[in-house]
Amino acid sequence: MKPQTLLAGATLGVMGGGQLGRMFVHAAQRMGYSTVVLDPDATSPAGRVSHHHLHADYLDTRNLAELARLADAITTEFENVPADALAQLAAHRPVAPAGEAVAIAQDRAREKAHFTRCGVRCAPYAVIESEEQLALVPDALVPGILKTARLGYDGKGQVRVDGREALVAAWDGLGRVPCVLEQRLALAAECSVVVARGAGGTLVHLPPQRNLHRAGILAVTEVFDGVLPDALAQEAVQATRSIAEGLDYVGVLCVEFFVLQDGTLVVNEMAPRPHNSGHWSLDGSDVSQFELQVRALAGLPLVQPRQHSPAIMLNLLGDLWFRPGADAPVEPDWPAVLALQGMHLHLYGKSEARPGRKMGHLTITGASPVAVRQAALAACDVLG
Ligand code: ADP
Ligand code: MG
Structure with a gap:
C-alpha cells in the first residue's frame, strides 16, 4: 500500500498496547488523529487512552481485519509483534515500519548480518542452532554472552558464560533454541x-x-x-x-x-x-x-x-x-x-x-x- 498524507481526523493504528504505544497515542491525539490499539491485555497502558482498543491476540485474523478497517495506517510499538500480522495488514493499509524490517530486528542473527552488510561493526559472534555449531564455536568468543536469537528484552534470554562447559549448560538452560554467542566486550x-x-x-x-x-x-x-x-x-x-x-x-x-x-x-x-x-x-x-x-x-x-x-x-x-x-x-x-x-x-x-x-x-x-x-x-x- 502506498503511503499518502493523512491529516487530522484520520485514524492511526498501533500494534501493541504498552507504554510506547501509549505515548504514541498521546502524540497522535494531540495532533488531531483518532487512534486504535490492538493488544491482548484489556488493561494495556495504550488501550486505556486510545479511542478504540481491540483486545485480541496479534495473529487473530478477525481482529486484524477490524484494525485494518478502522485504521488508515498502522505502526507497531512492540518488536515481537509477529511479522506475519504486519504483512497481513500491509495488504490493506500502509504499515510502517514494514514487516520485513521488523522481522530482521526480531532475530539477532539476521540483525547482525544486516549490520555487517551495512559496514557497521558488531561484537564477534557465532550463531548456535545445533550441537555441531556449538562445538565449533571459536575460543575467542568465551567469555561471552549467550543470547536467544528471538524474544529477548531487558536482559532476558541472556546468560553470561565463562567457559565451554558453562556454554553447553547455558544453551541447554535456554531450551536449545537458536542463539547467538557474543564475545563479552570491555x-x-x-x-x-x-x-x-x-x-x-x-x-x-x-x-x-x-x-x-x-x-x-x-x-x-x-x-x-x-x-x-x-x-x-x-x-x-x-x-x-x-x-x-x-x-x-x-x-x-x-x-x-x-x-x-x-x-x-x-x-x-x-x-x-x-x-x-x-x-x-x-x-x-x-x-x-x-x-x-x-x-x-x-x-x-x-x-x-x-x-x-x-x-x-x-x-x-x-x-x-x-x-x-x-x-x-x-x-x-x-x-x-x-x-x-x-x-x-x-x-x-x-x-x-x-x-x-x-x-x-x-x-x-x-x-x-x-x-x-x-x-x-x-x-x-x-x-x-
Ligand atoms: P536486550 O535486548 O535485553 O536489551 P542487549 O543485547 O542490549 O539485550 O543486552 C543488554 C545489556 O547487556 C547491554 O545493554 C549491555 O549492557 C550488556 N551486554 C550485551 N551484550 C554485551 C557484550 N557483547 N559485551 C558486553 N556487554 C554486553
Ligand atoms: Mg538492549
Missing part, C-alpha cells in the same frame, strides 16, 4: 541513536544518547553536549543512517551501541520503534520521538528535532514501590519529587507494580548539564 559506555525516516527517504535524528544499564535494564539516559566525544557521536549517527537506509526503513528506529574501552564504536542491537532511551525527547526536544513516529506514519514532513534543554531520564521501575519493611507496594513520594525544579513525571497507568517492571520515567531538564545532574541526584535522594 565497555566504556553505551549509547543509542533514534532516527525517523520518511517514505521519500528523508531522515532526521535525535542527538546521540548516553545510556546506563543496571542488571540488563536501561536505568539512566543522559543527553547533552559532552556526554560522548563529538567524533563518536557523529559516527553513531552515520552508522544508524546506514542501517536505516539499508532496510529502506520508514518510521522510527533506534540503534544501540557499545563504546569500547579503546574508544571505538560497536553496534549492539536495533529496535524498530521509539525506544526507552529516547523518552527524554518528550520534554527536552521540540519534536519528540513519538511525534516523529506520527509524522512518519502520516506522511507528514520530518524536520530535524532541536534539543532545547540538557536532559536526564531516569527509569522508574516497580522496585521503587517496594519500601524496606513494607509488606505491600507503596506509591513513591511524587509530590516531593515534583517540588524540585525541572521534573517531568510520566507514569504509564500500570495497575500493578512489580520489581523490574517499567512503571514510568522521570525526565529532568534544566539550564545546564551541571544543573540537571544535581537535580537528578536530588530526585534520587527523594526516591531512595
Whole structure:
C-alpha cells in the first residue's frame, strides 16, 4: 500500500498496547488523529487512552481485519509483534515500519548480518542452532554472552558464560533454541541513536544518547553536549543512517551501541520503534520521538528535532514501590519529587507494580548539564 498524507481526523493504528504505544497515542491525539490499539491485555497502558482498543491476540485474523478497517495506517510499538500480522495488514493499509524490517530486528542473527552488510561493526559472534555449531564455536568468543536469537528484552534470554562447559549448560538452560554467542566486550559506555525516516527517504535524528544499564535494564539516559566525544557521536549517527537506509526503513528506529574501552564504536542491537532511551525527547526536544513516529506514519514532513534543554531520564521501575519493611507496594513520594525544579513525571497507568517492571520515567531538564545532574541526584535522594 502506498503511503499518502493523512491529516487530522484520520485514524492511526498501533500494534501493541504498552507504554510506547501509549505515548504514541498521546502524540497522535494531540495532533488531531483518532487512534486504535490492538493488544491482548484489556488493561494495556495504550488501550486505556486510545479511542478504540481491540483486545485480541496479534495473529487473530478477525481482529486484524477490524484494525485494518478502522485504521488508515498502522505502526507497531512492540518488536515481537509477529511479522506475519504486519504483512497481513500491509495488504490493506500502509504499515510502517514494514514487516520485513521488523522481522530482521526480531532475530539477532539476521540483525547482525544486516549490520555487517551495512559496514557497521558488531561484537564477534557465532550463531548456535545445533550441537555441531556449538562445538565449533571459536575460543575467542568465551567469555561471552549467550543470547536467544528471538524474544529477548531487558536482559532476558541472556546468560553470561565463562567457559565451554558453562556454554553447553547455558544453551541447554535456554531450551536449545537458536542463539547467538557474543564475545563479552570491555565497555566504556553505551549509547543509542533514534532516527525517523520518511517514505521519500528523508531522515532526521535525535542527538546521540548516553545510556546506563543496571542488571540488563536501561536505568539512566543522559543527553547533552559532552556526554560522548563529538567524533563518536557523529559516527553513531552515520552508522544508524546506514542501517536505516539499508532496510529502506520508514518510521522510527533506534540503534544501540557499545563504546569500547579503546574508544571505538560497536553496534549492539536495533529496535524498530521509539525506544526507552529516547523518552527524554518528550520534554527536552521540540519534536519528540513519538511525534516523529506520527509524522512518519502520516506522511507528514520530518524536520530535524532541536534539543532545547540538557536532559536526564531516569527509569522508574516497580522496585521503587517496594519500601524496606513494607509488606505491600507503596506509591513513591511524587509530590516531593515534583517540588524540585525541572521534573517531568510520566507514569504509564500500570495497575500493578512489580520489581523490574517499567512503571514510568522521570525526565529532568534544566539550564545546564551541571544543573540537571544535581537535580537528578536530588530526585534520587527523594526516591531512595
Ligand atoms: P536486550 O535486548 O535485553 O536489551 P542487549 O543485547 O542490549 O539485550 O543486552 C543488554 C545489556 O547487556 C547491554 O545493554 C549491555 O549492557 C550488556 N551486554 C550485551 N551484550 C554485551 C557484550 N557483547 N559485551 C558486553 N556487554 C554486553
Ligand atoms: Mg538492549
